[in-house]
Amino acid sequence: MDRDRWLSVVLRTALLVLFFWMIRTLLVPIVLGGLFALLLSPLAEKAKPRLGRAERHTPLLFTFATIILVVIPFVFFTIEAIQSISEFLARDWTPTIQRFQSFLTEGIDIRGRSIHIGGPQLQAAIQNIGQRAASFAATFVGGMATALPGFILSLFLFGVSLYYFLRDGGKLVRWMFRFSPFPPNQTRELFASVRETVNGAILGILATAVVQGSLALLALNVFGVPNAFLLGVLAALLSFIPLVGTTPVTVGSTIYLFATGHVGSAIGMAISAVIIGLSDNVVRPWVQSSSTRMHPLIALAGIFGGLELFGPVGVFLGPVIAAMAVWTVDTYAKLHPPRREATAPPTDKDTIVPPPSKPAPAPENPPLP
Structure with missing residues (x-):
């Protein structure tokens, strides 16, 4: 009996581990949809009585509203930012680098004295930074193009999970309370x-x-x-x-x-x-x-x-x-509170002062010197 029980536990654990390992790359957008549903669920509950006949479509309406008001602007500005960064890095920085090198070579004129802060090694480092920025721009754009299908899939999973969490979130919460x-x-x-x-x-x-x-x-x-x-x-x-x-x-x-x-x-x-x-x-x-x-x-x-x-x-x-x-x-x-009991500092009433000791009586026949 114990052998069958342990075998059942091992098989159930293996199936759960296999399932979560299979969907490990999809968990982030799903969990993110659940968190947004947790945030929007109080608003959805308050909006249901005001929607009338469309009350049963509240999860769908909130999902579309989230995508239109939050997701699409976020995606739009992300694409604009990525495009601006790539264009910023891919432009010809030769005049700027030359101007900056001349600034470092000529130095700063302070009260008639020229402080030179440049040098051949620093100028070479500036040129190296420019070359690395150009190569980084090309790699960055190529990586974003490769990650685009995965981003679209994550966006789709986020919308679907948001809808189902809004619709069945109450059942999920009760189930988690029951088996917690x-x-x-x-x-x-x-x-x-x-x-x-x-x-x-x-x-x-x-x-x-x-x-x-x-x-x-x-x-x-x-x-x-x-x-x-x-x-x-x-x-x-x-x-x-x-x-x-x-x-x-x-x-x-x-x-x-x-x-x-x-x-x-x-x-x-x-x-x-x-x-x-x-x-x-x-x-x-x-x-x-x-x-x-x-x-x-x-x-x-x-x-x-x-x-x-x-x-x-x-x-x-x-x-x-x-x-x-x-x-x-x-x-x-x-x-599991600590076992040691906190003791309050003693007060004057709690302090026990020993009575003064009486002097010892003098012996009747003191010893002779």
Whole structure:
């Protein structure tokens, strides 16, 4: 009997492992669709009574609305950003490199003294960077063309999973509650933590776009870059794209200022580019931690770890995994509190002062000296 039981467990485990290994490359868009459904499900429930006869089509309507209002603009701006980056890297940078080399060779004139900061090795390094940028552009465009079919498949799976999660999400939640190995209260806490984390990720992306777009617009106006307003709006939109961000706008503006001879403005714009880029690492974890009561360091580690493991969608999946890890530690601490009892510091009433000792009686016949 025990042998049959163990054989059944091994076969069931092997089938589950085989299934998840088979769909391992498809899990990211499916999980992402589930997270968006978790975010949109309260809105869908509130909208059902107002749709009248179309109430049963609420999941389909919300799926189409998400694709039209979120996915299509995101894809459009991603394609525009990729095209702008490829064109930016593929252009002829020979005049700019020569101007920059002459700037390094001639040096900076400070109070009648010329400070030379260039050299043959530095000039060769600049030429090498230009050549590497051109080759990177060609490889980048070729890689994007190769990844296009997989991107279309991921987009399709995201839309389908979003629809089914919105339609059957209630049944899935009840099934998970029924078969959850954790107590009901802990399962509710886990679900609430995941929902708060997804909401925090969305708010973090929006807050980052506002902050980076505003800083970029301010820097572009201060240093006199043409079309500053349009470039600031583009920087805010590009901040939605992980691993790209505002770099095409800020770095491109810096190179433009160097190429047009505005060296001081170019240096200021380069410093601003670094500050704008680092603001993402401050704003996003802060909003994430304030929304989920998660420590900013854990939120930052979850974001970067998710980006490294899952790619761009790691902005959502990384904090979710971090929140589940924090939930694991919290529930374990509640179930297994430390055995040692905390003792309060003694007060004056609790302090036992020994009575003063009486002096020993003198002997009746003291010894002779």
